[in-house]
Amino acid sequence: MPREGRPLRSLGFxxxxxxxPADPGRGHLDTLEMIQRAEDLGFDTVWLRNRHLQYGITSPVAVMAAAxxxxxxxxxxxxxxxxxxxxxxxxxxxxxxxxLLSGGRINPGVSVGTPMRYDDVKASLYPQTHDVEDFSKERVLRLVRCLRGEPVSDFEGTVGIETFTRSVQPQSPGLADRVWYGGMLDSAIWAGRHGLNYLTSSVVTADTDTGTAxxxxxxxxxxxxxxxxxxAHHPNPQQARVSQGLVVIPxxxxxxxxxxxxRTYAASRYERTLTPQGPRGLLFSPDLVGPSDELAERLYxxxxxxxxxxVAFALPFSFAPADYxxxxxxxxxxxxxxxxxSPA
Structure with a gap:
């Protein structure tokens, strides 16, 4: 539990x-250069968002390979x-x-649910099966089982000069233990029960009676x-990993x-932090902007x-490279x- 006198263990963004869109290669190179800069500065982690059909990272695994x-x-x-x-x-x-190429440095954070704007894309994404796809948390468990090397095929052996295995290849020891799951209260409980790591973000659902005065x-x-x-639901809470993500701008x-x-950017987003938004009751955290000593006090x-x-502090979406x-x-x-x- 971070507090004055106890250091933050891992710093990331x-x-x-x-x-x-007129020069997507340059944007991807800017991201790679930012990751290199982060390593030079001593950051412990860099996290990539995943956006489809938008002007942001659509293939984070490929970007991680390059990084x-x-x-x-x-x-x-x-x-x-x-x-x-x-x-x-x-x-x-x-x-x-x-x-394997990174030497065991990958931390896959995943989520489930119906893809964003599914009705607009389902015929292209799943032409024959879009009405029967299972978007439940079972999809996470399938991924973890594959990463752990559990059988995915009924056949193992050699046919001619080709050798086949029952499990996904390659296997990277320890990767399954570095899977993270992000979500709200139900997801937090589910992630704990399944021994996954837990990602929080700058949005929660107002699904409790908790309030201010x-x-x-x-x-x-x-x-x-x-x-x-x-x-409370993790089988080994002393070993459980939790990462907090807020928009923090020193x-x-x-x-x-x-x-x-x-400050104008933060102010333009402040109204949504005052009351739950939309049918799901989403509640957003205010963006934190200011000198580091002030931010530290607010975070503590x-x-x-x-x-x-x-922590993995989120960078705002639309700033210039020099700002980042x-x-x-x-x-x-x-x-x-x-x-x-302390920097690594």
Whole structure:
């Protein structure tokens, strides 16, 4: 539990890897250069978002493969791969291959559910089976079983000069234990029961009676309750891993123009943090913007943060490369140390 006097164990950030559709290669190279910079700054992890049919990373496993060849130490994660778009067996092959190439540095974060805008894409994604696809959590368990080497074929042996196995190849020892699951209260309990790692984010569902003195739901308290529920259902809570993700923007070395833009960005998103949004009752965390000593004080007071000793602070979607460089540099050189963290 992070607190003053106890250091943060793992510092990372999450990026969408946005790009200009007129020059997508440059955008992907910017992401790879940011990962290299993160390793040089001593970050423990970098996490990649996964967006389909958008101008952001659509193939995080491919990007991690490229990043693995440019780095030697930093852990590479996904937050998250939506498994509704994936065949778990094929994804397991790709993840294991990249994990071996990276020396065991891959942290696959996944989610389930009906793919976003499914009615618009289902005929292309699953032409013959879109009405019968199973988008439940069983898809996660299929992936984990493949990563653990459980049989996926009824045949093992040699035919001519070709040798076949019952399990997915290659196998990368330990990868299945580095699978993360992201979600709300029910998902936290389910992830705990199945011994998965747990990713939190800057959104929760207001599915409890928890509120502030004024009666409004309190994001930090709800997130803390989700983490508590996860740990309460984990078979080995002392070994369980929880990563907290909030939008956190340190401004220590930012220019006056950058500070103004960052605060305007946060202000434009603040209204949605006041009350639950939409039919699911989604509650968003306010973006945190300011000098690192101020941010550290606010984080130490955050009930969710106090329950996780790993963080993956989310970078905003639409900033310029120079902004991201300033933000991650201040994270590593100012905010991390203010939280008791030391660079790797």
């Amino acid at each position: 999450l990026t969408i890897g946005s790009f200009d 693995a060849m440019r780095t030697s130490r930093i852990a590479l994660g996904t937050a998250v791969i939506p498994l509704g778009w994936e065949n778990p067996l094929r994804l397991a092959e790709d993840l294991a291959t990249v994990d 004024a009666g409004a739901p309190d994001f930090a308290t709800i997130q803390a309750e989700h983490i508590d529920a996860y740990l 401004t220590d070395t930012a220019t006056a123009d950058q500070v103004e833009r960052y 007071a955050h009930a969710g943060f106090r329950r996780a000793d790993e 460089i300033q933000i991650v540099t201040d994270m590593a050189q100012r905010l991390g140390p203010a939280l008791g963290w």
